[in-house]
Amino acid sequence: NSGYQQQPRQQAPQQFNNQNRIQSMNQFDLIPMSYAELFPALIEKYLVQTRASPPVLAKLPW
Numbered sequence: 164n165s166g167y168q169q170q171p172r173q174q175a176p177q178q179f180n181n182q183n184r185i186q187s188m189n190q191f192d193l194i195p196m197s198y199a200e201l202f203p204a205l206i207e208k209y210l211v212q213t214r215a216s217p218p219v220l221a222k223l224p225w
Contacts, residue, residue, distance in 0.1 A: 194201060205211040 196204070202211070206213070
C-alpha cells in the first residue's frame with residue numbers, strides 16, 4: 164500500500180518525581196491499510212454506522 168499511514172499517539176499523564184520529570188508516550192500498532200481503505204471495510208462489516216450531519220445554520224451565531 165503506497166498510502167500514508169498515520170500512527171496515532173496518546174500522551175500519558177506526566178509524572179513528577181522530586182528531581183526527575185518522567186514523560187512516557189503510548190505507542191499504538193499500525194493498521195495494515197490506509198484509513199481511506201479502512202472506513203469502507205468497517206461499513207461493509209457493519210462495525211461502524213454513519214449518521215446525518217446536523218443542519219447548517221443560515222446565519223452563524225457570531
